Amino acid sequence: MTSYVLGAAGPSVYWYLTRSTGAVSLLLLTLAIVLGVVDVERWSTPRVPRFVLDSLHRNVSLLALAFLVVHILTSVLDSFASISIADALIPFIGSYRPFWLGLGAVAFDLILAVIATSLLRARMGFSTWRTVHWLVYASWPIALVHGFGTGSDASSTWLIALSVVCIAMVAVAVLTRVLVGWPENIRVRAAALIGTGVFGLFIALWLPSGPLGSEWARRSGTPASLLPHSATAKSSGGTR
Amino acid sequence: MSGPAATSTGERSRASTQRAEPALPRLLAGIQPQGALTLDEHVAVHGPMPAAAGRGRRRDREQAATLIAEVARAGLLGHGGAAFPTATKMQAVAGARRRAIVLANGAEGEPASLKDRTLLESLPHLVLDGAILAAEAVGADEVIVCVCESAHEAHGSLSRALDERARGASGRAPALSLTTVPSHYVAGQESALVNYLSGGPAKPTFTPPMPFQQGVRRRPTLVNNVETLAHLALIARHGARWFRELGTPGQPGSALVTLSGAVAHPGVYEIEHGASLSSLIAAGGGSTARVRGALLGGYAGAWVAGELLNGVALSDEHLAPHGASLGAGVVLLLSEDACPVAETARLASWLAGQSARQCGPCVHGLDALASTLDELAAGSAGSRATQRIDRLASLVARRGACGHPDGALNPILSALHSFQAEFADHARHGLCEACARPGELPLPERPVTDARMRAAVSQR
Amino acid sequence: MSQRVRVNPIACEAHGMCAELLPERITLDEWGYPIVDETPLHGSEVAHAMRAARACPTLALLLERAGDERRR
Numbered sequence: 001m002t003s004y005v006l007g008a009a010g011p012s013v014y015w016y017l018t019r020s021t022g023a024v025s026l027l028l029l030t031l032a033i034v035l036g037v038v039d040v041e042r043w044s045t046p047r048v049p050r051f052v053l054d055s056l057h058r059n060v061s062l063l064a065l066a067f068l069v070v071h072i073l074t075s076v077l078d079s080f081a082s083i084s085i086a087d088a089l090i091p092f093i094g095s096y097r098p099f100w101l102g103l104g105a106v107a108f109d110l111i112l113a114v115i116a117t118s119l120l121r122a123r124m125g126f127s128t129w130r131t132v133h134w135l136v137y138a139s140w141p142i143a144l145v146h147g148f149g150t151g152s153d154a155s156s157t158w159l160i161a162l163s164v165v166c167i168a169m170v171a172v173a174v175l176t177r178v179l180v181g182w183p184e185n186i187r188v189r190a191a192a193l194i195g196t197g198v199f200g201l202f203i204a205l206w207l208p209s210g211p212l213g214s215e216w217a218r219r220s221g222t223p224a225s226l227l228p229h230s231a232t233a234k235s236s237g238g239t240r
Numbered sequence: 241m242s243g244p245a246a247t248s249t250g251e252r253s254r255a256s257t258q259r260a261e262p263a264l265p266r267l268l269a270g271i272q273p274q275g276a277l278t279l280d281e282h283v284a285v286h287g288p289m290p291a292a293a294g295r296g297r298r299r300d301r302e303q304a305a306t307l308i309a310e311v312a313r314a315g316l317l318g319h320g321g322a323a324f325p326t327a328t329k330m331q332a333v334a335g336a337r338r339r340a341i342v343l344a345n346g347a348e349g350e351p352a353s354l355k356d357r358t359l360l361e362s363l364p365h366l367v368l369d370g371a372i373l374a375a376e377a378v379g380a381d382e383v384i385v386c387v388c389e390s391a392h393e394a395h396g397s398l399s400r401a402l403d404e405r406a407r408g409a410s411g412r413a414p415a416l417s418l419t420t421v422p423s424h425y426v427a428g429q430e431s432a433l434v435n436y437l438s439g440g441p442a443k444p445t446f447t448p449p450m451p452f453q454q455g456v457r458r459r460p461t462l463v464n465n466v467e468t469l470a471h472l473a474l475i476a477r478h479g480a481r482w483f484r485e486l487g488t489p490g491q492p493g494s495a496l497v498t499l500s501g502a503v504a505h506p507g508v509y510e511i512e513h514g515a516s517l518s519s520l521i522a523a524g525g526g527s528t529a530r531v532r533g534a535l536l537g538g539y540a541g542a543w544v545a546g547e548l549l550n551g552v553a554l555s556d557e558h559l560a561p562h563g564a565s566l567g568a569g570v571v572l573l574l575s576e577d578a579c580p581v582a583e584t585a586r587l588a589s590w591l592a593g594q595s596a597r598q599c600g601p602c603v604h605g606l607d608a609l610a611s612t613l614d615e616l617a618a619g620s621a622g623s624r625a626t627q628r629i630d631r632l633a634s635l636v637a638r639r640g641a642c643g644h645p646d647g648a649l650n651p652i653l654s655a656l657h658s659f660q661a662e663f664a665d666h667a668r669h670g671l672c673e674a675c676a677r678p679g680e681l682p683l684p685e686r687p688v689t690d691a692r693m694r695a696a697v698s699q700r
Numbered sequence: 701m702s703q704r705v706r707v708n709p710i711a712c713e714a715h716g717m718c719a720e721l722l723p724e725r726i727t728l729d730e731w732g733y734p735i736v737d738e739t740p741l742h743g744s745e746v747a748h749a750m751r752a753a754r755a756c757p758t759l760a761l762l763l764e765r766a767g768d769e770r771r772r
Contacts, residue, residue: 039757040757042715042716049720050715050716050717050720051720051721054717054757122754122759126758126759444710446708446710446711599709599710599712600709600714600731600733601709601729601733602709604731635729635730635735639709639733641709
C-alpha cells in the first residue's frame with residue numbers, strides 16, 4: 001500500500017477495511033473449501049481426528065461469513081462510492097461498477113444459502129442439503145472475479161500473490177475431489193473438470209487485459225465523477 | 241394334532257356346499273388342475289362375499305370393527321414369513337387419520353415358494369375378496385395387487401379376474417389395480433414394496449415410519465400377503481370359531497406350504513398348522529431318496545437334520561425347539577445325494593448377492609460369510625472358521641435396515657448345527673464328490689437393480 | 701424422558717465421526733460401520749450424543765426417545 005492521504009482526497013479507513021476484509025474473506029473461503037474436500041475425502045490422523053477437521057471446516061466457514069459481513073458493512077460505510085446495503089445483497093443494481101460489485105452480491109447470496117442450509121441441515125433431506133452445498137464451488141470463482149473487478153489496487157503485489165495462492169489451493173482441492181473416486185458419477189466429475197479448466201483459461205486471458213490492464217477503473221463502470229482526471233495521478237493508492 | 245395334508249394343485253376337487261366344513265381343503269377348495277376359478281365358480285364354492293364392512297356410515301363402521309375383531313379372535317397370523325398378527329396390523333391402519341391403501345403382496349421373491357403365485361393363478365377371486373374386505377375394514381379406497389414380474393400366468397389370471405369384477409359392478413368401493421414388481425428376493429419386503437409403488441427402487445427403506453403409518457403416497461398402507469388375505473376372506477364368511485377348528489391354539493387355521501426337493505409330487509399343499517411333516521411327505525407321494533435334511537420356512541429359514549424329521553410337526557411352536565419356523569411355508573427336502581455344505585455355501589453366496597446393498601454391515605458381512613463358507617467347503621478355511629462365522633454373525637445381526645441379513649444367518653448357522661459331520665469332513669478333506677453335482681436348491685439369477693422394471697398397472 | 705442413539709444403516713457411509721465423539725456408546729466394526737449401544741443414555745451423555753448426531757455428515761445418527769417401537 002502506498003502512503004495514504006487523510007481527508008477527502010484519499011482513501012478512507014473504510015476503504016482499507018473493505019479491501020482487507022475482502023481479501024481475508026477470500027482466503028478463509030479458500031481454506032473452507034480445502035477443509036471441505038479434506039472432510040469429504042475422510043482424511044485424518046490419530047492426532048487430528050475427523051471431528052476436529054469437520055469442526056474446523058464449519059468454523060472457518062462461519063469466520064468467512066463474519067469477515068464478509070464486515071466487508072459489506074465497511075463498503076457501505078465508505079463514503080467514496082455510494083454503495084447501499086441493497087447493492088451489496090441484490091446483484092447488479094448499484095451505480096458503482098455495477099457488474100463487478102454485483103458479482104460480490106451473487107457470491108454472498110450463494111454463501112448465505114450454503115451456510116443457512118448447513119445450520120438447518122437436520123431439517124432437510126441429505127441430498128437437498130448437499131446439492132445446495134455444492135453452490136460453494138460456484139461462489140468462490142465469482143468472489144474471485146468480483147475481487148479483481150472491483151478492486152482499484154488489483155495490480156498490487158500482495159493481492160496478486162494472495163490470489164495466486166488461493167487459486168492454487170482451490171485448484172488442488174477441486175482436482176482432488178474430482179479425481180479421487182474417478183470414474184464414479186463421471187458426468188458430474190467431467191463437468192467439474194471442464195468448468196475448472198474453462199475458468200482457469202478465463203482468468204489467464206482476462207486478467208492481463210482486464211483489471212491489470214489500463215484504465216480498468218473506467219472500463220469497469222466506475223461513475224465518471226469518481227474517476228481521476230489528473231494525468232499525474234498515481235496508479236495505485238491515491239487513485240480510485 | 242396331525243391331520244392329513246390335503247389337496248395339492250394336481251388333484252381335482254368337487255365344489256363344496258355353502259355349509260362351512262371345518263376340514264381341509266379350505267383355501268384350495270374347488271381348485272382346478274388348470275386355469276382359474278371364474279367368479280361364478282368361486283361363489284359356488286365359497287358363497288357370496290359378505291356385506292360391505294366399510295368406514296363411513298355408523299353401521300358400516302361397526303361392521304368394520306366387527307371384521308377386525310373377528311380376525312383377532314381367529315388369531316390369524318401373516319403368511320408372508322413374519323407371522324405378525326393380522327388384526328393388529330389392520331387395527332393400526334384403521335386407526336390412522338388419512339385414507340388408507342391396501343397392498344396385496346404376491347411378490348413372492350422366495351425362489352423355493354410357489355404358494356402365492358399358485359393362489360393368484362388359480363384362485364384369484366379368493367384373494368380379491370380378502371383384499372376388498374380388508375380395504376373396507378381399514379377404510380382404504382384403493383387396493384393394489386402386486387405380482388412378481390416373472391409370474392405371467394398369475395398376472396393373466398388376475399387381469400381376467402379384475403375384468404370379471406369390473407363387469408359385475410358390485411358397487412364395492414375400493415378401486416382395484418394390478419401391478420408387477422421385480423423378482424429379486426427383497427422386493428417383497430414390506431417397505432421395499434411400498435418404496436417401489438411410491439416410485440422408488442424395490443429396496444427396503446429405513447423405518448420408522450412404518451408402512452402402516454406412512455406408506456404409498458404417504459398414506460397409511462396395509463401390506464398383507466395374498467395367502468393371508470385369502471384366509472381373511474374365509475374368516476369373514478365362516479367366522480373365527482370355524483377358523484380355529486383346525487390348527488393349534490397358538491397357530492390356528494390352515495396354511496399353504498410349498499413341498500419340493502426329494503419328493504415324488506412337489507407342489508403347493510394345504511395343511512393344518514401342527515400337521516406332521518411325515519403326513520405332508522406322504523401326501524406328496526413320499527420322498528424319492530433318503531432325506532439328508534429339510535430346509536423349513538424359506539431361504540431365511542432353518543435346516544433340520546434328516547434323522548430328526550420324523551418327529552417334526554409343522555407349526556411355529558413345534559419347530560421352535562429345532563431352531564426353525566414355518567416362515568413362508570417352504571418345505572424343501574435335500575436328498576442324501578446332495579452336499580449340504582456346498583448347498584449352504586451356494587445359498588450364502590446367493591443371499592449375499594440378493595442384498596439391496598444399502599447397509600454396510602449387510603454388504604460386508606454377508607460377503608464375508610459367503611467366502612468363509614466357500615473356504616469351509618473347500619477345506620481351506622483354517623481352524624478358526626467357526627469363530628469367524630460366529631463373529632460375523634454377531635456383526636451382522638440387527639444392523640441392517642431390513643431383516644435380510646438376520647434372515648441370511650438362519651440357514652447358515654442352522655446348517656453348521658445340523659450337518660456337523662459333513663462340515664467336519666469338509667474341514668479335513670475339502671470338497672466331496674457330491675459337491676460337484678448340480679445344486680438342489682433353486683437359486684435363480686435375479687439381479688437387484690435400481691432401474692424401474694416394467695410395471696404394468698391396469699386400472700379398474 | 702430417556703433417549704437413545706440409533707443409526708440409520710442406509711444413510712450411514714462409515715465416516716466414523718460418531719465413534720470419535722461418543723465412544724461410550726459407539727464403536728466401529730472392522731469395516732468402519734458403527735456398532736451402537738441403544739440402551740437409554742445417561743444424562744451426561746446426551747449433550748455428547750447431540751453433538752455426534754450433528755456431526756454426522758450424512759445425518760445417519762439419530763437421537764430419539766428410548767422405547768419407540770423398532771419393528772422391521
